[in-house]
Amino acid sequence: MSAPSTTAASESAEASAHRRERRKEARPGELLDAALDLFVEKGFAATRAEEVAARAGVSKGTLFLYFPSKEELFKAVVRENLARVVHESAGELDSFEGPSDALLLHFLQQWWARYGATKASGISKLIISEASNFPELAVFFRDEVVEPGTALLRRVLERGIARGEFRPVPIDTTVHLILAPLLFLVLWKHSLGPCCDALARIEPEAYIAQHAELLLRGLRADAAPGTPDSPAPPEPKTP
């Protein structure tokens, strides 16, 4: 008890300094989170900058301390959330050993767990809505998400076909057909879902499972050997 006050004082000083610093470092993240919520919910134009700030618990001015404009905030939201997704799910699949149908199933489930189920999935709706107003972002999305994602799936399909597990199918088209229900799921979640409680609420896991089953039945090369199966139709190539 000799010098507790001093200790306490310096402790609290440290603590509050820490708190302040932590807040400062956390600010951009908090703002991006708030902005993601609002942009996804209401769209870019209908979201007021002050609202974003308010939801992040700061004032209007603070927002512009971290992002020079609403547009830059929007871009940051997209980049931040996309970057996270893409980088995480990168190489993992290449080291997979086992049958290709299990691999594909794994891919679908992981996609849901890592992206579809998270707030970040709202980005898909954002991009679709604002692609023509932010072409720059659309290109970014294409390069950072669509392209790597389709490349991943393409390798899965090629692996399956090479190993004789999948029928030969037109790769690119099939990739899109595999992704479509995933996109559908997140769009439903962020657009019509909230308005259609009354109607069939989609159960993501069951939906994914059923997608996988239907898909794998469609893909599997379990035709009796010797049966001259329809040869792989030529992939439509863009000229």
Add this chain to the structure above:
Amino acid sequence: MSAPSTTAASESAEASAHRRERRKEARPGELLDAALDLFVEKGFAATRAEEVAARAGVSKGTLFLYFPSKEELFKAVVRENLARVVHESAGELDSFEGPSDALLLHFLQQWWARYGATKASGISKLIISEASNFPELAVFFRDEVVEPGTALLRRVLERGIARGEFRPVPIDTTVHLILAPLLFLVLWKHSLGPCCDALARIEPEAYIAQHAELLLRGLRADAAPGTPDSPAPPEPKTP
């Protein structure tokens, strides 16, 4: 008949009156067309009322003569285009005779021809983008499009299952899985497509065909265990 000039005059007067009337009646339609284009391209908020008027060839004031507000114009655009879609494709399928896989194929192809390929398909993007800002429209969309559309598909599936042509599958989930690639197609067309020329351009007919093939393989109830596999499924013919 005595004075041909008079007749001619009245004729031309009639004609121009007609023309003017037709124009007058056409006005709202021209405005709705222009508005659909712009709303789809840029979204609701980013579309300026004056632009819509200009594209329709009238002045700003005239727009508000026909529609009391930009919101009402938007709703009218959605309603008009949705109504068109739904009413046309109603009963036709019920009178279909023939195998269910052909029926399903027919459904998919018709959907593309009658909706996906038209300007109206942009409505899907609009609804997805603005659902939370126009819940009323989302409900309208659910009731007028989603519900009847899924009901239609549901009947097709039930027919196929009842006739032993399709495996028993969870109906609602499968309906969504059938619709998802269709939605994907129109969203691609109206959002990322225009920005991604360089990347894989999707060929709608081939895409639909491949969707049908994959889907029908997944649905068909002909996999007798141990039985050497299904006879070659009918090659999807693109018209």
Add this chain to the structure above:
Amino acid sequence: MSAPSTTAASESAEASAHRRERRKEARPGELLDAALDLFVEKGFAATRAEEVAARAGVSKGTLFLYFPSKEELFKAVVRENLARVVHESAGELDSFEGPSDALLLHFLQQWWARYGATKASGISKLIISEASNFPELAVFFRDEVVEPGTALLRRVLERGIARGEFRPVPIDTTVHLILAPLLFLVLWKHSLGPCCDALARIEPEAYIAQHAELLLRGLRADAAPGTPDSPAPPEPKTP
């Protein structure tokens, strides 16, 4: 009195149409006038766009209907008022016949009557205040006012020297020395004058007259012939 109502009606319709049109055409001028007043009085930054509109008797929005931004309004004010001045006083002096001192006196008096005494003279203060914020305008001022104005004076001096009426003096420097009191006059009028009522109010005409007299005494080549007058000092040329 047979159809007075019709006549009256068409007259009033015409009149109001006219009034409207006249107003529309007058708007930019009214706005420029209001803006000149306020910019001169308070400076560019301290003048609020809405104030300008209010003084011109219109609403904020209307201002931006005619000028795309406050900066452009400012530029228009400068250009409009400068252009007027310069073009008016152009060639007149060249056709002058008579002694050069009378010519110079005429120049000074005209300058006051046509520029110094008008609202437009406030532009000088504006330019001086905002030159570094609107370099573009400073250049415009240099090219459209300073350069032609000094050229005019230069010709007057050269004429006087050539005719033996003026001593040979360094032209450019002297031109600036002639202009300086004129500038001083308008700056006084628009800056300190209003604050210094108590102090000596400058009487423009007397001031100009005294400037002319002092100047002409300094310039006149009436030194007794044979008196070795100071030779014309070399004009400092910028390298």
Add this chain to the structure above:
Amino acid sequence: MSAPSTTAASESAEASAHRRERRKEARPGELLDAALDLFVEKGFAATRAEEVAARAGVSKGTLFLYFPSKEELFKAVVRENLARVVHESAGELDSFEGPSDALLLHFLQQWWARYGATKASGISKLIISEASNFPELAVFFRDEVVEPGTALLRRVLERGIARGEFRPVPIDTTVHLILAPLLFLVLWKHSLGPCCDALARIEPEAYIAQHAELLLRGLRADAAPGTPDSPAPPEPKTP
């Protein structure tokens, strides 16, 4: 003196304390300097407080530690620099012995050396620009600079006239005519000059010399008899 280390330590402590103190005391001066530069260059409104602080090498907060507001900073800048100017050149002229033309020449050259050539000359531009926004400063300027300055010049003229060296001229008007080219010089330096490099750059010394020569020729009472000179016009007195 026993422990040099202690001495050294305390010396260095003292020194650094001194240095810090000097710095502390210098702060306001550094801020005033920075502010003068920026205010002169860009005007009051276009100068950001943070910029001033940055140029002075301190943080935004520190600025407001020394000056309660931007307006007060501005006033301090003006007061500080004006005070400097006026007090220095006070009595010196009264003790001058010699001809009045030499005295006047001395005045002009000193004015340039002590004021025109220094940063403080930018104050003139500031006052002219902001007189109506800071009437208090305009009055201050009038009382502290214009009035004493003109009084000084007035005495010079009166001396010359009294000694028969200058013609009798209207004093106040002539005072303004003497000052005008000086003001012109500093305004040119701080406004148009920087934008008009290409155009005639004014050489201050030559300009002042020429001003003096022209002026003295105009003032000197050595007109050859026979010239029907105008008698001194009555000075216009403002009541």
Add this chain to the structure above:
DNA sequence: AATGAATGAGTATTCATTCAT
């Protein structure tokens, strides 16, 4: 019916000023 000049509520953005550290 059609026009387009005018309006003014609404919003992004800036920046002097404060205050916890």
Add this chain to the structure above:
DNA sequence: TATGAATGAATACTCATTCAT
């Protein structure tokens, strides 16, 4: 003292909407 993160009043500018013609 000194800092710089945070604030919010102030202001330029937009655009749906009105209305006199």
